[in-house]
Amino acid sequence: MRTHHRSRSLATALAALTVLAGLAGCSRADSNAAPAQNAGAAGEVRLGFFPNVTHAPALLGVKKDFFSKELGSTKLTTQVFNAGPEEVNALLGRSLDIAYIGSGPAINAFTKSKGAIQLVSGAVSGGAQLVVKPDITSPEQLKGKTLATPQLANTQDVALKKYLAGAKLTDQVKITNLDNPKTLDAFKKGDVDGGWLPEPWASRLVNDAGAKVLVDEKTLWPGGRFPSTVVIVRSEFLQQHPDTVRAVLKGELAANEWAKANPADAKTVINGALKELAGSTLTPAVLDRAFSGIELTTDPIAAEFPQLAQDSVTAGVVKQVVNLKGFADFGALNDVLKAAGQPAVDAPALTK
Template sequence: MRIHHKNRFLLAALAVATAVGVLTGCSRADSSAGPAANEGAASEVRVGFFPNVTHAPALIGVKKDFFKQELGATKLTTQTFNAGPEEVNALLGGSLDIAFIGSGPAINAFTKSKGAIQLISGAVTGGAQLVVKPEIADVGQLKGKNLTTPQLANTQDVALKKFLAGKGLTEQVKITTMDNPKSFDAFKKGEVDGGWLPEPWASRLVVDAGAKVLIDEKTLWPDGRFPSTVVIVRGEFLQRHPDTVRALLKGELAAIDWAKANPAEAKTVVNGALKELAGSALSEAVLDRAFSAIELNPDPVAAAFPQLAKDSVTAGVVKEAVALKGFADFGPLNEVLKAKNLPVVGAPELTK
């Protein structure tokens, strides 16, 4: 009798394990069953972005309801982050569907997810500078100094480390990662000598704390254009809900078009969003300077990404440059651009 009960127990346990395995397998984006089927519009889309001027399309899209207007019945849930790596973790953990994010973490997300995170649009170009104490007159005087970046392996962290490596200063400059507001406070107190920062923080250090620009990142790129903010998506979400992704991109373009047509009001809207999300608004001087440093544009500047992948190696963030084939899917964006009679995005080196 004891043997009979034991066998029944083992069979029941096996049945449960099999059922769990089936359910788990069905939930995976990389299931052997192949690409997920198009399920139409999602009931909810979870979108991440930063409370920075360099994320103006997202801030305007939310505050002016451009996203909601295009999403219709789909619920929009938003979450803000200080820097890219923590936002990447949210994507990889499945608590976020779409992210406005820096170019460096976008590549990192693609790498960590083994291709399950994809680039779908640009958002903003420009808007990052190395700002320092006014007595630092040239790059050579950075020796022995302490500079900040928003977070380890974020876009500005990679840019600074790559720049220092190119100048032979990797071992001679201390880099401290801290939240942007803390960088501002630390600079004012004299605890750090400067930082490679996104807008509006570069402008805040210059206007409100007396820093000077040592390097404008625009000077390091062809035609002065580099992708500071792009849009990425979980590949499974794109497969299941392409209509929702397209709707969000329509909202992004609507926000960009409105901002270009209403520059003064766009600054006011962004400033209001920053006050709500970060606790304080910017002065007019800081806001004007920050906006003058950026361009709102859905063009992801795709040609820059192979170099950005190499920069992560130079910066010591990764050991080898990732192959970017399959990184981007500009299908939804190009459908939106075509509908507005705008040039489409082509990037054979990034797409499948």
């Protein structure tokens, strides 16, 4: 079953408000709370993701049945979101179990839940750019302009605000938060001058609307790698159903390996999924450009998370850097990697 996020957004928000007051009872801060017991495979797992190329492992996992094959009798229910903050609300409201999400909202979910949300895997590296009108050729020319990001405090919103702070342009550029399809329309109409966007929307503005790249986010990270999409899970669900989490991650790894071996077929599948979920297909040129900027990987690129936490402060999203100890639990991922003969993930700064 697939349910579009707009039909659930109000219910999700109300559920999130209800549960926030009680989160301490299931958080790491409550030392008296008994850990949830392993209850075996879940009867159902509710999985969230975005209709973006940067969520390719999730799209492939669903459309090619990589998840279902590994889940066996566990029912897979999917829900689609535009950006991370609303997906976080669904997790906190307990209407979602596992989420493909940007690294910034992943940290925010851990912080807001006081440890009741954990990072369990990577998904995609790269795939975000600041694209602008062709006559904007330098950061200084952004002064007085209007730029779009998918949602307030989402991964690209944080990245843009950090970049503007570094260029000493804070409060000199108007930032508007728009659903990605609306950004394309707004750019064509001249209502915005560009945006810091995930794929395929950066490529759509470039190929379909004549935008130019001012900043490729890859250039801002060591080795050009940064965790644009990761996998997080409710800690209680992980404790109760570790086999189900392992099954999802095994499905993701299989999807990634299949995509690497069958890149043309993977693009076709992704295009079909985007037509179903977002209402439009991508041209071959846009698909090729979008895929050229991403790497499908279960590697969470854990070494960059302390910097990402600092970036949220620089961007003004939070007031102080969060302590990320206990943020990650890579036990399930490492089980999957070991079975596949691949090296384990080691991130002592993030794990308990």
